[in-house]
Amino acid sequence: MATISLLEHPRHTDHLRLRDGRTLTVRFIGADEGEALQRYFRNLSVGSRHSRFLGAMSELPPGELGHFLHVGENNRFSVLATVTTDGRETIVGEARYGFEAESGRFEFGISVDDLWHGQGIGAALIGNLECRAAALGAHVMFGDTLRSNEAMISLARKIGYTFMRHPDDWKLVRFEKPIDSIAEEIPCASWKLVAAQRALEAVA
Ligand SMILES: CC(C)(COP(=O)(O)OP(=O)(O)OC[C@H]1O[C@@H](n2cnc3c(N)ncnc32)[C@H](O)[C@@H]1OP(=O)(O)O)[C@@H](O)C(=O)NCCC(=O)NCCS
Numbered sequence: 049m050a051t052i053s054l055l056e057h058p059r060h061t062d063h064l065r066l067r068d069g070r071t072l073t074v075r076f077i078g079a080d081e082g083e084a085l086q087r088y089f090r091n092l093s094v095g096s097r098h099s100r101f102l103g104a105m106s107e108l109p110p111g112e113l114g115h116f117l118h119v120g121e122n123n124r125f126s127v128l129a130t131v132t133t134d135g136r137e138t139i140v141g142e143a144r145y146g147f148e149a150e151s152g153r154f155e156f157g158i159s160v161d162d163l164w165h166g167q168g169i170g171a172a173l174i175g176n177l178e179c180r181a182a183a184l185g186a187h188v189m190f191g192d193t194l195r196s197n198e199a200m201i202s203l204a205r206k207i208g209y210t211f212m213r214h215p216d217d218w219k220l221v222r223f224e225k226p227i228d229s230i231a232e233e234i235p236c237a238s239w240k241l242v243a244a245q246r247a248l249e250a251v252a
Pocket residue numbers: 095096097099100156157158159160161164165166167168169170171172191192193197198199200202203204206
């Protein structure tokens with residue numbers, strides 16, 4: 049259901065408007081962007097990497113990097129958030145998400161480059177993920193974060209997530225939100241593709 053061929057990847061690209069008028073592009077990671085992603089992670093502050101990976105890590109281990117680069121493998125997807133200035137694209141954030149069709153649950157984790165914090169990128173990226181989740185048929189979005197991660201907890205609270213205990217780890221808190229009606233409010237490319245497909249099926 050969530051399989052998306054390599055040829056279709058560009059059709060799932062979104063362009064979002066940031067507070068300062070700049071355009072944030074959210075797109076699937078390319079298979080050849082492993083080094084760029086590792087550089088992005090290495091450039092994060094120690095604290096941001098710790099928050100993102102829920103532990104000490106300087107970059108992704110090679111096996112994990114391979115999973116990040118195989119978009120759609122096991123219903124798991126990686127997107128990059130980028131800003132282009134003078135023709136030069138910079139990775140300013142990333143997200144990884146996974147969808148479990150049986151439960152309708154969609155799990156995600158995100159990060160934003162420290163230099164780009166506080167500009168609405170995290171909120172915009174999660175809003176976009178909510179639409180991608182709805183397009184996949186998900187009903188609930190959730191993520192786990194360290195109890196000490198004030199930035200992520202404030203962000204999640206601000207955009208309507210509720211909090212609960214993590215089932216296995218007292219150091220973490222889970223945040224969750226139902227997403228059934230969201231995609232129509234904030235359409236994304238994936239949602240438009242699904243809507244177009246449904247319209248075709250309706251007339252067939
Ligand atoms: C959490 C994180 C993604 C937020 O990204 P961001 O782009 O800076 O967030 P935004 O600019 O969209 O902030 C939206 C809202 O979140 C809250 N927020 C963000 N950073 C905050 C901080 N440091 N302290 C308190 N509230 C904060 C605010 O309510 C903010 O709204 P405002 O700008 O109107 O005040 C970013 O801090 C990050 O990458 N941290 C490291 C990795 C991480 O923690 N990932 C989460 C694991 S799932």
